[in-house]
Amino acid sequence: xxxxxxxxxxxxxxxxxxxxxxxxxxxxxxxxxxxxxxxxxxxxxxxxxxxxxxxxxxxxxxxxxxxxxxxxxxxxxxxxxxxxxxxxxxxxxxxxxxxxxxxxxxxxxxxxxxxxxxxxxxxxxxxxxxxxxxxxxxxxxxxxxxxxxxxxxxxxxxxxxxxxxxxxxxxxxxxxxxxxxxxxxxxxxxxxxxxxxxxxxxxxxxxxxxxxxxxxxxxxxxxxxxxxxxxxxxxxxxxxxxxxxxxxxxxxxxx
Numbered sequence: 705x706x707x708x709x710x711x712x713x714x715x716x717x718x719x720x721x722x723x724x725x726x727x728x729x730x731x732x733x734x735x736x737x738x739x740x741x742x743x744x745x746x747x748x749x750x751x752x753x754x755x756x757x758x759x760x761x762x763x764x765x766x767x768x769x770x771x772x773x774x775x776x777x778x779x780x781x782x783x784x785x786x787x788x789x790x791x792x793x794x795x796x797x798x799x800x801x802x803x804x805x806x807x808x809x810x811x812x813x814x815x816x817x818x819x820x821x822x823x824x825x826x827x828x829x830x831x832x833x834x835x836x837x838x839x840x841x842x843x844x845x846x847x848x849x850x851x852x853x854x855x856x857x858x859x860x861x862x863x864x865x866x867x868x869x870x871x872x873x874x875x876x877x878x879x880x881x882x883x884x885x886x887x888x889x890x891x892x893x894x895x896x897x898x899x900x901x902x903x904x905x906x907x908x909x910x911x912x913x914x915x916x917x918x919x920x921x922x923x924x925x926x927x928x929x930x931x932x933x934x935x936x937x938x939x940x941x942x943x944x945x946x947x948x949x950x951x952x953x954x955x956x957x958x959x
Contacts, residue, residue: 710804723797723863725845734791746770779812796866814859892934893954
């Protein structure tokens, strides 16, 4: 599986898996099922004549209105759901910028334009072109270095799996320490987020299981960056103990 690294707030890389063509296709199918349900509801409400026998300007105007929610479904969801549609949420993938950030209006509407979703505005026969573009996109994603389609490349975005490749859950953080009699040493830890603490816990476990030179070097860098962000002097001894204390203090102060 292809992966990509983004820097966390601790300036250390966090590895994410890139969404492959199968995952993206499954998410698109789930979103399409939502459209089919929406289509059935509208069909039951307005009748089939609106879709198949539209002749007057009024008919086309109503047809345009009922298509609007689907036409703008992807950019609306990706902006307000932080890079996800309902289908992407179920599959566990999301759209991010090339530096791992949340896509903004520029990115989501660039994706919308070059994905061809606006074709739903047109008469029904042209929708076949939209399906054809989707088939081509699957091939492009399969052979792209970062599993990107043309819309991704032009909008400087990519689609990743929602969680880091190796991770612990928030429940794992809560199991770190019995907070009853714990004395906080570093109140500055509240400047961090849960993701930062999960990275520290993952690093500690990796150092305990596989203390390779690369892992040790990574742990030292993580320790230095953590101390720097906490605005305390660099830790030169007992770095593992320092990181463990940071974890425990974070749990006590934020839970």
